[in-house]
Every structure is written in structure tokens, then in C-alpha cells.
Amino acid sequence: MPALLNIEAVSKRFGAFTALRDIHLHIGQREFVALLGPSGCGKTTLLRTIAGFSHPDSGRLLMDGQDIGPLPPYRRPLNTVFQNYALFPHMTVQENVAYGPRRQGASRREAGERAREALTLVGLEDLGERYPREMSGGQQQRVALARAIVNRPKLLLLDEPLSALDLKLRKRMQLELKHLQEKLGIAFVFVTHDQEEAMTMADRIVVMNAGRIEQVGSATEIYSTPASRFVAEFIGDANLVDYRVDAQGRARLALPVADLTLPAPDASDGVAVLRPEHLRLVDAGEPGQLRAQVRDIVTVGSHTLLHVETDDGMRLVARTPGLPEAHLGVGSRVALGFDPARLHLIGTPR
Amino acid sequence: MNRGLRMPLAMLAAPLAFFVAFFLAPLAVVILASLSDTANAWTLEQYVRVLADRYHWEVILVTFRIACLTTLVSLLLGYPLAWYLTRMVRWRAWRRVCVILLVVPMFTSNIVRSFGWMVLLGRKGLLNQTLLDGGLIDRPLRLLGTETGILIGMVYVLLPFMVLAIGNALSRLDASHELASADLGAPPRATFFHVILPLTLPGVISGCIMVFTLAVSAYVTPALLSGGRISVLSMLIFQQYSSVFDFHYGGALSVVLLIFTLVMVGFAGRIGRTRGDA
Numbered sequence: 001m002p003a004l005l006n007i008e009a010v011s012k013r014f015g016a017f018t019a020l021r022d023i024h025l026h027i028g029q030r031e032f033v034a035l036l037g038p039s040g041c042g043k044t045t046l047l048r049t050i051a052g053f054s055h056p057d058s059g060r061l062l063m064d065g066q067d068i069g070p071l072p073p074y075r076r077p078l079n080t081v082f083q084n085y086a087l088f089p090h091m092t093v094q095e096n097v098a099y100g101p102r103r104q105g106a107s108r109r110e111a112g113e114r115a116r117e118a119l120t121l122v123g124l125e126d127l128g129e130r131y132p133r134e135m136s137g138g139q140q141q142r143v144a145l146a147r148a149i150v151n152r153p154k155l156l157l158l159d160e161p162l163s164a165l166d167l168k169l170r171k172r173m174q175l176e177l178k179h180l181q182e183k184l185g186i187a188f189v190f191v192t193h194d195q196e197e198a199m200t201m202a203d204r205i206v207v208m209n210a211g212r213i214e215q216v217g218s219a220t221e222i223y224s225t226p227a228s229r230f231v232a233e234f235i236g237d238a239n240l241v242d243y244r245v246d247a248q249g250r251a252r253l254a255l256p257v258a259d260l261t262l263p264a265p266d267a268s269d270g271v272a273v274l275r276p277e278h279l280r281l282v283d284a285g286e287p288g289q290l291r292a293q294v295r296d297i298v299t300v301g302s303h304t305l306l307h308v309e310t311d312d313g314m315r316l317v318a319r320t321p322g323l324p325e326a327h328l329g330v331g332s333r334v335a336l337g338f339d340p341a342r343l344h345l346i347g348t349p350r
Numbered sequence: 351m352n353r354g355l356r357m358p359l360a361m362l363a364a365p366l367a368f369f370v371a372f373f374l375a376p377l378a379v380v381i382l383a384s385l386s387d388t389a390n391a392w393t394l395e396q397y398v399r400v401l402a403d404r405y406h407w408e409v410i411l412v413t414f415r416i417a418c419l420t421t422l423v424s425l426l427l428g429y430p431l432a433w434y435l436t437r438m439v440r441w442r443a444w445r446r447v448c449v450i451l452l453v454v455p456m457f458t459s460n461i462v463r464s465f466g467w468m469v470l471l472g473r474k475g476l477l478n479q480t481l482l483d484g485g486l487i488d489r490p491l492r493l494l495g496t497e498t499g500i501l502i503g504m505v506y507v508l509l510p511f512m513v514l515a516i517g518n519a520l521s522r523l524d525a526s527h528e529l530a531s532a533d534l535g536a537p538p539r540a541t542f543f544h545v546i547l548p549l550t551l552p553g554v555i556s557g558c559i560m561v562f563t564l565a566v567s568a569y570v571t572p573a574l575l576s577g578g579r580i581s582v583l584s585m586l587i588f589q590q591y592s593s594v595f596d597f598h599y600g601g602a603l604s605v606v607l608l609i610f611t612l613v614m615v616g617f618a619g620r621i622g623r624t625r626g627d628a
Contacts, residue, residue, distance in 0.1 A: 053529055073532040080533045086526035090548045099544070100534035151535065 002065070004029045004154060004187050005050070010059030012045055012211075019045040020056065021211040027155070032181050032188045034202035036195060038234070042211040043191045047157050050189065051080050063155070074103075078155040083163060085144040087132040093119070093143050094128035100151040118150040119143075121180065138169050145177075149184060156181075158190045162197065174200045195235050199223070207231050223275075225344050232273045232346065237305075239274040239316045243345065251345055256312050257288055260340060265347035273344045276305065279318035281325075282337035290336040292316065297324050308334060384601030396602035406586075406603075410610065413582040416497055417566035420504040424561045425554065427505065428512030435513070436520040452510045460507060464574040467503045468494060471575070495577030503571045508564055512557040519553020520546075559615050566611050583607045 003026040012020040019042045027033050035043040048054040050061065052073035061069045068076050079100070088096050097118050101111035119125050122142040132140055141161060148156055158177075162170045178201045181188045192198050198205045199219040207214045207222060207230075215227040226232035232240060243251040243264070251264035253272060264270075282289055295315070296307035306318045306328070318336055328334070387393050400406050435452075439445040455463060470476045471493040478490040493499040523546065531541040547554075569584040576585070583603060590600030 051529075051533060053532075072537075073529070074535050074537050080530070082526050082530060084524075084526055086524070086530035088527060088530070088545060088549075099531070099536075103531075103534055103536040103540055103544075147530075147534065 003027060004031070004064065005189075006060075006062040007046075007050070008060045008062065010046070010049060010056045010061070012042075012049065012054065012056050018211045020049070023059070023213060025206060025213065025216070027187055027189060029154075030181075030185050030187055032178065032190065032201055032203045034190045034192055034198035034205045035208060036192055036198040036205050036234075037208035037214075039193060041208040043193075043206075043208050044159060046208070047080075047159055047189065047191050050155075051078065051157055052076050077153055078157060079148040079151055079153040080157040080159065081144050081148045081161045083159045083161065085132075085140050085161075087140060087143055087147070089132055091131075092128065093124065093130050093132065093135070096132065096143060097128075097147045097150050100147060104151060114150055115146075118146040121149070121183075122146045137164055138173070141165060141173065145180070149180075149186070153186060155187045155189065158188060160191050160193070163192075163194075170197070171200075177201060199235075207234065209234070226273060226346060229271055229346060232271075232344075237276050237317055237319070239276065239279065241272045241274060241314075241343075242269070243272050244269045253343070255290065255314070256310055257290060260288070262340060262343060262345060265345050268347075270346050273346065274316075274338060274342065276317040276319035277303075278342040279316060279336050279338050281306075281318070281320060282335050284335045286335070286337060288337060288340075290316070290338075292334055292336060294328060294330055294332045294334060297328065297330065299324060306334070308336065380601045380604050382601075383597045384605045387598055396598050397606070399599060400602050400606055406606075409581050409583055409586060410606070412497070412580060413566060413584075413607070414610065414614075416500055416504065416572065416582060417562050419497075419501055420508060420565040421558050421562045423501065423505045424509050424512040425558060428509055428557065429516055429554070431509075432513045432517035432520055436517050452513055455507075456510060460570045461574070463507060464503055464571045467499075467506065467571075468574060471499050471502065494575060495579040497580060499577075500572045500575045500580065500582075503575045504565050504568060507568070507571055508561045511560045511564065515557030515560060516550060516553045519550040523549055555618055555621060559618050562618070563611055563615060566614075567607065 005025075005027040007023055007025040007027075010020055010023040011018075021042075023042075023046060025046075035046060037043045045054055049056050052068075052071060056069070060067055063077065087093075088099065091099065094112065094115050097115035098108075098111040101114050102108070106114065116125060116128065119128055122145050124139065124142050124146065127135065127139065132143060135143065141164075144161065162173050162177075165173060174197055177188075177190075181201075188201075190198070190201060203218065204216060205219060205222055206216050209230050215222050215231045217225075217227075222231055222235055226235060226238075229240065232238045242254045243262075244254075245264040245267055246252055246261070249264055249267070250261040251270070251272070253260050253262070262272075284291075290310050292308035292310045294306055295309050296305075298305040298307070301323075303322065304320050304324045306320065306324070307315065308318060309315050316336070384396050385392055385394070387395055435445060435448055439448065468475075472478070473490045473492070473494070475493075477493070478487075481487045482490065493502070527545050527549065528541055531545045532538075536544065567584055568582075569588055572580070572582045573585055573588075576582075584607070587600050587603045587607070590596045590603060594600075
């Protein structure tokens, strides 16, 4: 199936600041893509570029094969859910949602009908006569969503739409959004700085940093095989271990474990990722183990994070399920084991 | 008395006394005078004199026509000007210069500025000379002593109020509303009429009310630019107080002006409330 949106070599500078560097990205029909990254990484600029609010210095945007770059925002076949919702305060909820169809030439009656339909989709069919200011944040968020999908765009852009909601509501809306996207069958491009949010909803995650795409992949891919040190550290917790490549092309890890070598991805030295949940407590005496002292114990409830320091001064984090065992305390000596196959070696950074 | 209330009341006393002495008392004097005759007996005779006279109705009509047109022209000129200042000027220093140019004339006396217009609008004034030299007209336009002349002077004097009121509303507008409108398929024109104008309506209304009330009660500008040919209510009132010394009759004229103005302003305020922040 051909891509819905092709972003080709898009770059954007604001004075001395480079917001986007040579971005290439394809978004498929009905795909849910999350743009994930820290603030200032360019994800919002990329979204604004797709919407037409920001003009790239170079590069092309093709939607269904048509170059939409020269089109003003009001001619682009896509809609946006804004971070602050941007609901029109002088219109009722119903009028807000009917605004899109009205501007696209629908009759008052038809626009009203479609607005009611969209409001029903988000569960607000009874609140059409209210004004946005009379609604809660969560309800306003739904109105913004209804207003953006009422025109049946092929692509919906969402700019951190859940960031103003409290945690519980946010979790619920994440799943609702995902279901709505499947039901509507339109592609979503979702900007977020919350990796959990991205992993919950997206089919594909685009990790961005400093105006560049670091990695594109499913949640599993970017978590278990991060393409760069940045991705490894940004997505979840990570123990990063340096390695050197020897003459035989084997990666020798800087871990105090005898004879641990792995096939190196390329000829240069690099860094390996070991997720905390792959480090486990073992009985002293087993082969291939690390000896360490506990520095901190963080109890989250569902799991416990053990911050340890190995005998040669390397700091690592181990995650164990459930509450910590009673005999463990700060200063306890522990032995840690891991399966070398769980180590992911990041090759030369691009 | 409640101890906690004494302090705020003491602090309110001074402004309250000021308000009573300088706003309410003079108004009360005018109203009482309008309701009595020279023998100080209560009567509505003054109002009958004002309202039964065709001439007064004509003056009232002229007064309100000039005030309404001044408001309308100020609005039509002021909105684009405010738009230019808040939206199009990117260079902050230039914006500051524009605002100063707008406000500085208000520091000069109204009389001086109106005399300036007398010079400009006269038969051999700058405006007519320019138009004649440019071949745009064959004979000088008669502007002094016409409602058009008064209108030009009034718009000049009152335009800054309109620009500042609308500019304030425009600069406080959340830009994301315009983006949302464009995103939903509205071209710039539709965005202006459906989103920007309704959202700045409170500023428009307050600018209109300000300009209208100042225009309807203006004395200096119409008096100087009328050339004695046109009378507005404030000029009649001034005559009664300063030359005829009939404070009763002058008071009644003042109250009539006040009531007509309040009715108009109340009407405008209603539009602002129902449409503006809905």
C-alpha cells in the first residue's frame, strides 16, 4: 500500500537554531505514528510543518502523491488537535464542531448533523449547547477531538493533546484515542514527550533529538534494539556498558565478568544496553555473575529498582518484580546475573 | 462596627468623598436646576421648552448624526490601523514610534489642534490648495462650517481612543484560534469574520462607546470648525451657561443630552454583552 504522507528531506532553521535536519518519514494509511522526543527536538515543528503553519526551508511533503507544500493550511486535507484545544470561546460546543463542515461549504443543517455525529463519537452528544468554558478539561479535549474529526480528514495531527489532563484521565484517553483511531480508520500523527504514552498508542514511534530522527520503529524495536545511545537512554531505564572490538571482531565488554565477548556489529568500539529487568539477583557462586553493593532501593510497588555499585565502581540498575526481599538493605552485598543474549550492542552512532 | 471592616472603609472614604464632591454633586446641581424655574419653584417647564421646539430636535439630530458618523468612521479607520500596529509591524521600535505618534497629539490642547484644522480645511487651506494644484477639483471645497469639516476634525481627535481599544483587544487574542480556524478549512477572510471580529467585539464596543460619548459631548472642535453655521447640543448648553446665564434651561439641555447618550451607550453595551463574551 502506498504511503499516505511522504516527508522528503525537510529542513527548517530559525536563525541559528536548526529545528529540522533533513527529515525523511513515510506515514502509512490508517497508521498511528508517535513523534517522541524531549522538548526542542523538533517534533512540534515537524507537526506544524505538516499542518502548514510552518514552512520548511527545503524538502517536500507529498500526500497521496500530491505535493501539499504550496497549499495553505485551509486547503490541506488534514486536521489538528491543538495542545491547548484552541476551542472558539464565543461559540457553543455544537457550533465549534460544526465550524469545519460549514467552512467547507456544508449547509447549516448538514453541518449540524455531522457535528452531532462527531460529538456522539466522543460521547458528548448531550452537551452541544454548552460553551467550552463551562466544561472540564477532559470534556474540552473531547470537543477538540470531535471538531478535528468532523471533516473526516485522512490524517489527524495531535499536538500533545493529553498533556493538560491528570494522570488517570490521561491513561483512559490514551486507550480511547487508540480505539477511536481504529474505528475511524484514519492515520494519526501524535506528538508527545511521554515515552509511555507513545508506546501505549503508536504502531510506530519516531524518536527525535536535536532536529533529527534517531530511530523509527515499533515500541518493541526501539526498546529492545535502540539505534543510538540517545534512544537507549530516552526510552526507559538503561544500563550502558562500553565495549571494545578486538582483533577477532569480537566486542569485549567493560564488565567485571570473565571472558564475556559478543559478535560486534561493526569494527568500532561502542556501547551496549542492558535493561534493568534483565539483571537479576542470583546466588553467590554461580558463574558469570557480578558482585556489587546496594546503594539505593526504590520501591514502586509493582517492582523494585536496585541501584548497585560493582566492586570496580560501575553503577548499575536492576529491576526486580514485586517488593524488595526483606534481607536487602542499603549496603547489602549482592550477586547479579544476566543472560548475555539480552545485551544489545549499539553500533557506531550515525 | 466590625473591627476588620474599619480599615477598608477608612481607605475608601477619600475616593468616595472625591467621587461625591466632584461627580455626583455637580450632576445633582444640574438636575435640580433643570427641574426648577427662575423663582426656584419645581417645574418641568424647562423640558417642555427643550422638547417642544423643532429647532432643538434638529440640533439633537445633528449632534447625534455627527457623533454616530464620527464613531463609524473612527471604527472603519481604527480597526485596520490597530491591525497594522498589532499584527503587521514586526519591528518593535517602529511600533513604539507609531503608538507615540498616535498618542502625542492628545497631549496638545484640543483648541490648538482644532485651529490647525481650520487652517487646513479653509477655502485657501492646505487641503484645497493641494487638491486644486493636483487638478483634482476645479473650485475649492467648502469644508469649514459643514458637517463634513466637523466630522474630519472629530475623527482626528478621537481616532486614538478607537485604535487603542481595538489594538488592546487584538493583541490579547490567542493566536491558536486563528490557526484552528485555518486548520478547519477557513480562508483568512472567513477567519476574520467568524473568529477574529467576534472575539475582538468587546474592544470594538468599548472603543465605540468611548468615541461616541466624547463626540456627542464635544464642544471645542465643533465650535471652531462650524464657523457659526452649525450648532450641536454642547454649543447650545455653553451659550445658556456662559452668555444667557439661564442655568435652568441649560441644565435641562444637559440632562436631555445625558439621557440620549445613556440610552445609546446602554444599547451598545447590550450588544457587547450578548455577542462579545458569549
